[in-house]
Amino acid sequence: MSTTIKPLQRTNDFVVKFANVNGSGSASANGLFARAILRMGVPASARNIFPSNIQGLPTWYEVRISGQGWLGRRGGVDLMVAMNPQTWDRDLAEIEPGGYLFYDSTRELPKSRFRDDIFILGIPLTAICNREYTSPRERQLFKNVMYLGALAFLLGIELAVIDQLIADQFASKQKLIDANYKAVRLGYEAARTQVGAPIGLHVERSDAVGDRIFIDGNAAAGLGCVYGGATVCAWYPITPSTSLVESFTDYCKQLRHDPETGRANYAIVQAEDELASIGMVVGAGWNGARAFTATSGPGISLMQEFLGLAYFAEIPSVLFNIQRGGPSTGMPTKTQQSDVLSCAYASHGDTKHVLLFPQDPKESFDFGALSFDLAERLQTPVFVMMDLDIGMNEWLVDPFRWDETRGYDRGKIMTAEMLEAGKDFGRYLDVDGDGIPFRTLPGTHPARGAYFTRGTSRDPYAKYSELGSVYQANMERLLKKFRTAASLVPAPVVHRAQQETNAGILYYGSTSEPMREALSQLEAQNIHLDAMRIRAFPFNDEVYRFIAEHDFVFLVEQNRDAQLKTLLVNEGEIDPSRIVSLLHYDGSTITAKFISREVASRITASNVKPMKKVAS
Amino acid sequence: MSTTIKPLQRTNDFVVKFANVNGSGSASANGLFARAILRMGVPASARNIFPSNIQGLPTWYEVRISGQGWLGRRGGVDLMVAMNPQTWDRDLAEIEPGGYLFYDSTRELPKSRFRDDIFILGIPLTAICNREYTSPRERQLFKNVMYLGALAFLLGIELAVIDQLIADQFASKQKLIDANYKAVRLGYEAARTQVGAPIGLHVERSDAVGDRIFIDGNAAAGLGCVYGGATVCAWYPITPSTSLVESFTDYCKQLRHDPETGRANYAIVQAEDELASIGMVVGAGWNGARAFTATSGPGISLMQEFLGLAYFAEIPSVLFNIQRGGPSTGMPTKTQQSDVLSCAYASHGDTKHVLLFPQDPKESFDFGALSFDLAERLQTPVFVMMDLDIGMNEWLVDPFRWDETRGYDRGKIMTAEMLEAGKDFGRYLDVDGDGIPFRTLPGTHPARGAYFTRGTSRDPYAKYSELGSVYQANMERLLKKFRTAASLVPAPVVHRAQQETNAGILYYGSTSEPMREALSQLEAQNIHLDAMRIRAFPFNDEVYRFIAEHDFVFLVEQNRDAQLKTLLVNEGEIDPSRIVSLLHYDGSTITAKFISREVASRITASNVKPMKKVAS
Amino acid sequence: MTYLLKPKLHHPSLAPNALGYTRRDYEGAISTMCAGCGHDSISAALIQTCYELDMEPHRVAKLSGIGCSSKSPDYFLGNSHGFNTVHGRMPSVLTGANLANRDLLYLGISGDGDSASIGLGQFAHAMRRGVQMVYVVENNGVYGLTKGQFSATADKGSKSKGGVVNEDSAIDLCALALQMGATFVARSFSGDKGQLVPLLKAAFTHGGTAFIDVLSPCVTFNNHAGSTKSYDFVREHNDALNRLDIFFGKDEIVADYAPGSVTDVRQHDGSILRLHKLHDSYTPTDRIHAMRYLEERKALGQIVTGLLYMDATPNTLHDNLNTVEGALGILGDKALCPGQGNLDKINASLR
Amino acid sequence: MTYLLKPKLHHPSLAPNALGYTRRDYEGAISTMCAGCGHDSISAALIQTCYELDMEPHRVAKLSGIGCSSKSPDYFLGNSHGFNTVHGRMPSVLTGANLANRDLLYLGISGDGDSASIGLGQFAHAMRRGVQMVYVVENNGVYGLTKGQFSATADKGSKSKGGVVNEDSAIDLCALALQMGATFVARSFSGDKGQLVPLLKAAFTHGGTAFIDVLSPCVTFNNHAGSTKSYDFVREHNDALNRLDIFFGKDEIVADYAPGSVTDVRQHDGSILRLHKLHDSYTPTDRIHAMRYLEERKALGQIVTGLLYMDATPNTLHDNLNTVEGALGILGDKALCPGQGNLDKINASLR
C-alpha cells in the first residue's frame, strides 16, 4: 500500500459491487444486503449484471448507497466483494483508488494479484464454511450469507435489521432462520477478528427512504396488469420479460380468484411462440377481453405481421416490450432502448403505434394499468416500452396508489341496447370526429351489429371494398385517430432549470433517474438546462413547443441510431440539427456521469453558453 | 347524343380500357391488342387492374397509346370496351366527353343506361358467338378475340400485325391459329358492317418503338437473378411477387441446366412460409450461394427476425419486395411504395439495410443482377424494392444488355490458400477500413478459418463476448460499412430543368415514368424543377447536395406517411420543412396529371416562383 | 339475453327452425368463389348444420386465415361476428377469442395451405391445448388464391395443372390432429353433404377440440387428371368408414338396425351419435387404432372418410385453466380490480 | 483439397484416427452448461462419433437454434463452421445451407422448445422435404435457458420444479418425424453413450433425413421427482428396442449371434447396420408399425429408445431437385451467366 493513498471515507454515499458466479445462490444474500441498507432508512439502488447463461459464468450485483437519494447507477466501485476468481483482475481494476477489496482469503494469493492503491479485506470464508458445514450445498449457500455478516460489521449495518429481514423472508421456517442467523454471525465475527475495525465506508441510520418500496419493474408491471383489469395473458418466455408474466401469475393467484367458487378471473397461456402469443392477444382483444403479452426484441420482430392487422383492423391489445440489447439475439441480458422504431412503425405498410415510456417500476405499474384503458379507448395496440434496467432490477420508488373512484374506460362499445334502439352501426364510421369508431363485441345481438373483421380494405360499414377512395379515407381516419391519441397519452414532464436557458434536454424511460442527478451535476458546473421527460408516442404538442422554445435541445437515448429523434423529427417536422443526440448503447445502465460529461463537452465544444430564452 | 359534343379525334394518343370479368380469358386478347399497337411501332403501356379473387369479379386492362412515348398512366378513358355488366355504370362514367363506348349489343339496353355525351359502338358479340360456336368455352374465349378484330377495324390496326402475333403466340398449332384468325375476322367484319367506318381514335404506323421490348418487371427481375448468378431461390407464394419466381424458374429451365448432364445449376424451393424462405436464403448465403427470395409486405413482416440476424451476423442475402397496398393484408392487388421503412430499418434493435429502387422492368433486371454483387460485397441483406405496378404490368423498355467483361463480385472471401499462407482471419475484423470484414465459407480448411456464426455479440474473431466496448465497436463498424454501401449502390439520376430553378423534385421507383411526363407538363406551364431520381438507400452524398442546392424540394411517394422522406431527413439530418411531400397512396398507379397538379397547386399556393439558384 | 327478431321478408317456403330462424338467417354475403368450387358446398353444409341445430347465429364466432377457403366465412352466417385474420395464424386468434369468452361457439375455417403449410405449428399447438372449437380445413391440396401451387397436403407424386410432380411427403392433418390430442377427428368430402352435415353437427356438440378435414376440390387449379384432390379422384378413392346420425334430447331415437351394425356414443351434452359402420372392425374411440388405420389405408391409396375418432368426455383449455363461468371480457371492475386495500398490503411487503 | 495438418501439442495418449486427427481435434470451446447437464454428454458423444468415423472436421457444418442445447455446437467440433441461428428456425437455415453445398455433412442441434414449441412447423417441413442431415434434439422437456418453463414435449401430467402440472398433450417428435416422412428415426438418452454413439454413426452415414430425439435431462430445472425427463425417470422407463453395431468396408464383420437375434441392414454407402434385437417383434423398416409401437408403449408409460425406423435407400431434396454435383455456391460465372447471346434471343422474343 502506497502511503499516499488514503482509504475512502464515506457515509451513506458509496458503491458496493459483488462479483459472483451464476447459479451459486448469491442473489438472495446480495438482495438482503440492499434491503438492509433500505431498512436503515438509507436510499439505495441495486443492479444485476448477469450473463446469458444458467450456471458458472460471472455475474455481478452493484449496490449504490446514496443518502442524497441518487438512485441511478454511479459507475466506479468503492468496495468490491470479489467472490469470483474468473473475473478477479477485471474486478480489481474497477475499484476506485483508496477503495476496498473484500475477498475470500482461504487460498493465499501472491502480492502481484493485488493492487497497492486499495485496501484489502481478506476473510477465509471457505475455510470457515468447511469447518462449520458438512454438505456442499450448505457450504456454498452460507458462504454468501457469511459475507453479508462480515459486511454488516465492516459497514456498520445493524444486525437486528438483517435478522428481521431474514425472519421476514423465511416466514415461519424457524430452522432456516436460525441457520441464517448463525451464518451472519459467523461472518460478522470473522470480520471483527480478522479486520478489527469497520472501514471508511459507513451506513448510518436515516429517514430518507420514507414510505418508498423496493420492487423491480416487471413485478410492478405485472401488478399493474392485475389492477388494469387484464384477464387474458398470452406469452412466450424471453429474457428480460419473463418475470413480468410470472408476477402477473403470482398476483392473479393471490388476488383474482372468485371468492365463492375459487375459480380464476383470468387466463394465462404460454403460447408456442410469439406469433401465437400476439395472435391470442388479438383474438382476445377482438372478443372483448383486456389482453396483453410481454416480450422483448426478437418477439417484437416476430409479431410484426399481427401488429399491422391489429392496427388496421383496430383491435385493442397491450404489449410490454422489455427491451434488451439488439439487434438479433444481441445482448440478451443487457439493457437498451433500441426497439423504438420497430414498435412505433411496426409492420409493413403505413402504420403508427402508441408507445408509453415508463421511467421506473412505479410508472410501469401506472402505465401498465393505463395501457388497457388506452388500448380500448383507441382500439389499437399499445406498447409499454420498458427495458431490462427497469424490468429486472429492483428500484426504490413511491408506493403504488389506486384511485378507487376510477373506473375502467372500455372505450366505444356499441351494446345490444343501443343496437336495439336502432343506433346506426358502422364499424369504421367516424361518428365523433375523433377518428375512433364504435365496435360491437361478438355475441351482442342476434340480428344487428355483426360484422366481418379483416386486414383488407373495407368501407365504413366493414364491407369489403377495393375502391381507392374508400381505402384512402379510412387511412386518413386512422391518422386522425392517432392525433386523438396524442391528447390521451401521458403528457411529458418538465423540469425547468433554475436559470432561464436557451438549451433543453429531452429523455425518456430509464434515463430519468440518472438525468435527475446529471442535471444537478451540470447545475453545479453552471450549465443550466430545461429538461423534459417524454412519456409517450404520439408526442403531445407540448413536446414540440418545448423544442421550439429552445435554441437547441439534447436528446438522450440508449440506442445507436437515435431512434426517438427519428420519431420526433419525422412526426413533428423538426429540423434535426436542433436536436443533439447523446447516445449510450453499450448495454450497460446509463449514468449521470455519462450524461453530464457529454453535455458539458458539447456545450464547451460548440461554445454555446446558456442564454436568455428568445421567446417564451 | 347532344350535338355540341364532338367525337374525340386523336391519332396515336389515346387510352383504351377493357372492362372484363376475372377468369373469363380476356387477358390473352387484351395482351394481343397492346402488342399489336407496339408492332405498329407506336409506343404503348398497359396496366391490369384486378381484384384479389380468381373468378367472377371485375377486372380491367388499360392501354395508353402514346406516339410521343409517354408510358405512365394517363387517367381518363377515350374508348371503353365494356364487357362487364357488373361495372357498367362505373365504366361509363369514366369515359371522357366525346369518347367512345364499345359494348356487346346482343341484349338491348334502355337509353337511360347510356350517356349522351359519348359515342356508342354496339356489336352483338354474344349473338355472333352463339351463331358461330357451339361449346360454351369457345363462345366465351372467342368473344374476346372477336372484339380485338372489331377494334382493329375501328382503330385502324393492321390485320397482318394481329395475324403475325397470333402465329407467334400459337407457334405451330395451326388449328388454334386458324380459329383465332377466324374470330378476328368475324369481329372485324361485324364492326365494318355495324359501325361502318373507323372512329376518331386512330393508330398510325410509326417507328417510335425502336428496339424496345415489352415485359413485366417480375419477369425481368427473374431473368436478372439468372444473369446475376443466383443459384438458390426459396420463396412462398404471395401476390404480386409470385410471378418473379415463376420467371426465374422458367428461365432457369431454359438457361441453367448443365449441357452435359442436364442437371440443374440452381435449386428452387417453395418453403412453408416466409420465415422459412428467408431462413433458407440466409443459410444458403452463409454457405456461399447467391440466394434470394421474393415476397411482399406480409412476408417482409414475417422475415423481420431473420433480417436482424442477417444484418448482425453479416450474411449476404437478396430480397425482392414487390410492394402492394398495406398495411396488413391491405389491398393485395393494388400498388404502393409503403414498405420503405419496414425494410430500411427491418428488425428490432439498431439496424440499417440496403435498398435498391428500380424504376421499371429494365432496371429490375439490372438491379436484380447487381443486388447479388452488392449483397456479397457488403455481406448484408439487399432489398430490391419493386411494386405491383412494375412487377405485374408489362412495360416498354430498352432491351436488356449484359457486359460480357463483367465478372461477379463475390466480395471478401478468405480462401484456403490465404489461410494456408497464414493470413490472419478475424471474421469481424475491419482490415481494410471500409467496415467490411473477410469471411470464410464452410468447408474451406481443415484447421483454420472455421468460426461460429451467431446473432449475439462477439469480438472481431467471432468469439462470444458480452463486453460493452466490444459490442459497441462492432456496431460502429456496421455503421461504417453502411457508409461504404452508399458509395457502391447505384447513384441518383438527375434531370436538370431547362431554366435555373430554386426548386427540385425527388422521386423513386415506378413514379419515374409519370414524372418524366409531369416535368414536361409543368414546363409547359412555365414551372421549372430540377429532378432527381433516387435509386438506392443509403443515399449517395449527391442526394443531400441536391437538396442543399435548392430552396425546397418536392418528394413524390406512393405511401401515406412519406416514408422515404423519413429516411432522408433522418439519415441526412435535413430540415423536414425543406421537403414537401406529394403523396399518392390509394393503390392506383400514380399519374403525371396527379404530380403536375399537386406541384402546380403548391407552387401557386405558397406563391413561390421558381427563382435563380442561391448557390450552385 | 333474448331479443324480438324483426320480421324479415322471407320466401314463404323457408320454414323457421325451433328458434324461429329460417335458413336464410344463416346465410352470408354472395360468394366470390369460382363456380363449382368445393368451398361453396362446405358453406352450404355449414348453413344447413347451424339451421338444423337451432343455433343462435350471434352465438357463433367464425374465424379464418387467408386463402379462398378463409374467405368463405363471409359467405355464411352473416349475423355472426367473423374474423379473417392473417395467413396461417387463425388458431392462435381463435384460442385468444375463446379465452376471452368461453360461452360462444367457435368455428375455425382454414385451407390446407393455411393450416398445413404456413400454419402447421399453430394448428398442432391448438389441437394439443384442447381449445373448444370446430376446426374445418377446406382441403384442396393447392393454394387456390395464389393460383395453384402445391400445398403441404398435396400427395407425393401427384401432378400440378402445369404437369409438375410433387416430391415432398404429404401432411395428413387428421393423422396430425390425432397425434396432437384432438378429441374429435373426422374427414369428409365437400361433395358429400349427407356425410358432412351430421359430422359438423357432432363436431358442434362435441364440447372439445373437433377437427374436420374436408376434401374440397379446387375446380380452377386442381381438378385435373393426375391430381389426387380432384372430384373424380376423391369420389373413386373414398373409403367411408361410417355414417352418422345424431339425436338430441328432443329427438325420438329410432332403433331398428341389425345388431352390430350401429354403435351409439353419448356425448357430454347428452346427445347421441349413432354410427352406422361401413367397416366391421372400426370403432372410433381408439386413438391408436385410428392412427394406424389411416396410415394403412393411405398406403393403399384410399381416402378414409367419416368419424375417425372421438373422446366423448373431452377436457378443454378452460377446464385446465379453471376459469370462471361466463366471459372474462365482461367481468366488471369489481371482479378485476383488487383496490387500494390490497395495494397497501403489497406496498408494505415491499419495504 | 488436402492440407498438411500442422502438428498440435497433444497429450500423447490421444491416438490419432485414420485421418490423423485426435479426439481433441473434434473438441470445441469450454462448455458453459450447468455441471451435469445432459447436453454435455451429447456433445461428448458427438465428438466420439466424429472421431471414430474419421470425419474431416471442416466437412461438417453444425447449425442450431437458440437455447442451452443450441449453444452446445460451440462446445464440440471447433474446426467446423457453426451457425447459431434464431429460435426455432434452424431447419430452414440448414435447408438453405444444404441447398448451397450438398457436399458437406449437416448436423442440426436443437432443443425441445426450439423444435417442438416455436419450431414445430419448420421441424415438420424439413422432415418432409428429405433434407440430408443429422438432426438431434436435446430433449429435456423444459426451456432451460429461460429457466424452466414447460416445453411442448413435456408430458401431460408431469410436474414442474415449482409444482405446476402440465395440462397440454406432449408432442412426440419421433412420432411426428415418422409421420412427416423422415427416413431415419431414433430415440436415445444422453446418459447412454453406448446406445447413442452407434446411432449417431448410423445417422451420419444414412444419407437422408436422420432424426434422433435424445432425452437429455436438465439438472437445474427438470430433474426432480414428478418430472418425466429426469435422469431417474428416464432410466427407469427406458424401453430399449435394439442395440446397434455399425460396420464399414474396412471393418471385419463379426457374425456369431444366435439366429434371429440380429438383423443386418445395408446402408446406401455400403455400411452395415447390425441390430441386436431386444424386442422380438420389432423390425425398424416398417414405418406404420414403428408409429403404432411408439404410441402403444407411450400409453404404457414407457420411453422407447433405439433405432425406430430407417429406409436404407433414402431420397433427398437434391435428388428431387436434380441439382448438379458439387456446391452450387462455387459454380463460376461461366456456368451461371447465360451471356449476351441468350439475352439477344430473349429480347427478340419480347418485341
Ligand SMILES: Cc1ncc(C[n+]2csc(CCOP(=O)(O)OP(=O)(O)O)c2C)c(N)n1
Ligand atoms: C404472410 C402471407 N404470405 C402469403 C400470402 C399469400 N397467400 C394468400 S392465400 C395463400 C394460400 C392459400 O392456400 P389455402 O390455405 O390452401 O387456401 P385455398 O385458397 O386453397 O382455399 C397464400 C400463400 C399471404 N396472404 N400472407
Ligand SMILES: Cc1ncc(C[n+]2csc(CCOP(=O)(O)OP(=O)(O)O)c2C)c(N)n1
Ligand atoms: C424469438 C425468441 N423467443 C424467445 C426466446 C427466448 N428463448 C431462448 S432459449 C428458449 C427456450 C429454449 O428451450 P429449448 O429449445 O428446450 O432449449 P434448452 O435450453 O432446454 O436446451 C427461449 C424461449 C428467443 N431467444 N427468441
Ligand code: SF4
Ligand atoms: S381458385 Fe380454387 S379454391 Fe379458389 S375459389 Fe376458385 S376453385 Fe375455389
Ligand code: SF4
Ligand atoms: S439450465 Fe438445464 S439445459 Fe441449461 S445448461 Fe443448465 S442443466 Fe443444461
Ligand SMILES: [Mg+2]
Ligand atoms: Mg388450398
Ligand SMILES: [Mg+2]
Ligand atoms: Mg429444452
